[in-house]
Amino acid sequence: MTDADVDGAHIRTLILTLFYRYFKPMIEGGYVYIAQPPLYRVEKGKQAHWVYNDSELAQMLKTFGSEVTIQRYKGLGEMNPDQLWDTTLNPENRILKRVMIEDAEEADNIFDILMGSEVAPRKKFIQTHAKDVKNLDV
Structure with a gap:
């Protein structure tokens, strides 16, 4: 699990390099996953939506119009523990991407x-x- 922004992508690349070079059987066995935290929280009235990338944000703005509040998360440390649980850790809600070598x-x-x-x-x-x-x- 790393930040959802470009810095997080760089750190994710470093971690994946470690796994690829020294723990490749874990990747080949399907045991390595990337947790996908949200990049934005978009609120309209009492509704809140988690948004994971800029294209999703653009679509959300088309749907809801300009009367929204947008919070961008620069890092996981900016999220409250309950927000991190709800979006990235909770097995019922989280998005996990399995790392595979094609x-x-x-x-x-x-x-x-x-x-x-x-x-x-x-x-x-x-x-x-x-x-x-x-x-x-x-």
Whole structure:
């Protein structure tokens, strides 16, 4: 479980690298999951909705209009314990994504590029794919 924002995605990549490099049988066995905390809480009147990404937020705003209150969570520490339980820990409500290796050779290559000690391949990857970035916190 990491934050829902870009920083959380980076930390999640570090954790997945650890599991991929040193505990791969856990991934292959289907024992590694990513808990998905919400990024926003949207309130309209007495109704509150948890929103997990920017596209969901855009859809919610189309549905509810502009008369809403939006709270963005920069990190899990900004949530009250009961909110964290309700959204991310409670088995009845939580969203879990199972980590799977669909293409072992490609996964190995990507982990080497993104997390390896060589800077040049990572720089080339960033330059090639920077135009495709959809979520960037500046």
